[in-house]
Amino acid sequence: MEEMAVVDVSEERRRRRRAGDPRLSAAGQEVLARITTGDLADEFQAALDADLEADPILGGHHHDAA
Amino acid sequence: MIVVDEYLAVRVVGGRWPEGLPDDEDLVLPAARHWRLLQRIHAPGDGQLSGLLATLSTTDRDTIRFPHPEVLGVADPRPLLDEAARLAARYGGTGWLTGETLAAGLTYGRALWFGTQRNVGRLLASAADDLGIAVHVVT
Numbered sequence: 001m002e003e004m005a006v007v008d009v010s011e012e013r014r015r016r017r018r019a020g021d022p023r024l025s026a027a028g029q030e031v032l033a034r035i036t037t038g039d040l041a042d043e044f045q046a047a048l049d050a051d052l053e054a055d056p057i058l059g060g061h062h063h064d065a066a
Numbered sequence: 067m068i069v070v071d072e073y074l075a076v077r078v079v080g081g082r083w084p085e086g087l088p089d090d091e092d093l094v095l096p097a098a099r100h101w102r103l104l105q106r107i108h109a110p111g112d113g114q115l116s117g118l119l120a121t122l123s124t125t126d127r128d129t130i131r132f133p134h135p136e137v138l139g140v141a142d143p144r145p146l147l148d149e150a151a152r153l154a155a156r157y158g159g160t161g162w163l164t165g166e167t168l169a170a171g172l173t174y175g176r177a178l179w180f181g182t183q184r185n186v187g188r189l190l191a192s193a194a195d196d197l198g199i200a201v202h203v204v205t
Contacts, residue, residue, distance in 0.1 A: 014089050016136050020081025021129040028126030031118055032080035036073045036181060037205075043115040044106075045184050048072060051102050052163065058098060060154060060161025 067094045067139075067174035069167070072103050073181025074204070075138055079129050086204040087179060095133070096170045097143040098163040103130055141170055149173070157193045164190045171199040179204065 020029070034040045052059030068091050070078070075095045077084055095103075107127055110116030119127075133140060143150075146169040154165030167190060171178045177200045180186050186201060194201050 010090070013136065017078070017093070018081075018083045018089055019137075020083075021079045021134040021137050023125050023134065024080060024129045025123060025126055028122055028129065029080045029082075031122060031126070032076050033082055034118070035115065036077045036080070037082070040115050040118065041182070043113050044073075045182070047106060047111065047113075047115060048102050048185065051105055052161065056161065058101070058161055058163050060164065061159035 067092055069094055069096065069141075069170045069174050069178050070138075071095075071167075071178075071180045071185050072099050073185055074179055075099070075103065075133070076130070077181060078138055079133060084181065084204040086202075092139055093137070094139045094141045094170070094174065096141050096146075096163075096166045098166045100140045102163070107131060141166075146170055146173065153193065153197075157189060157196075160189050160193070164193070168193055168197060168199065172197060176200060177202060181205065 024032070035044045068088055070093050072095070074084060074087060075093070078093060083089065106115070106119055107130060110119060143166060146166055149169035149172065150162060150165035153168045154160045154162070157164075164187065167178060171194060176198060178194060179202045181203070182205060183203050186203065191201060
């Protein structure tokens with residue numbers, strides 16, 4: 001009788017989740033890293049805050065900055 | 067489900083998993099926060115950030131526009147909307163972003179995960195504390 005390979009589905013899902021989007025190029029990875037943890041993080045946060053100021057439905061009556 | 071902010075969403079899409087972020091459940095980004103990411107794509111400003119995003123290929127941009135379901139989900143706003151409106155009113159007109167984020171936190175494990183303290187917001191932090199929602203920041 002042939003043996004069947006046992007695949008840990010949860011571990012495979014975890015591995016794929018941690019690997020990021022497989023469609024993203026290396027150049028795209030670098031851009032996203034600069035936005036979140038690199039030299040553009042301040043500009044990114046300013047843009048997110050500006051969205052709240054510009055749109056009262058999104059940001060409410062009180063701008064919720066940290 | 068683990069509720070994340072824009073920073074963690076972008077980091078995870080980019081394959082840079084933050085130390086301390088649990089990896090044993092699916093990640094979900096509230097729709098209002100996905101909306102803010104989409105503004106960077108569709109309504110760019112004139113800064114360096116917008117210029118850099120404009121250089122991304124269509125496929126790269128699609129990773130933010132339509133996140134890969136095995137990597138990041140976007141929360142369906144409809145089941146959260148009534149609770150979001152209730153919470154926004156309760157805490158003084160916080161708006162959709164904070165109301166929906168709090169509603170997502172209540173619905174999915176009473177926890178919220180952020181990639182920077184700057185993106186938490188004072189009103190959200192105060193309301194989360196009042197509601198018994200843990201706010202985690204992983205950098």
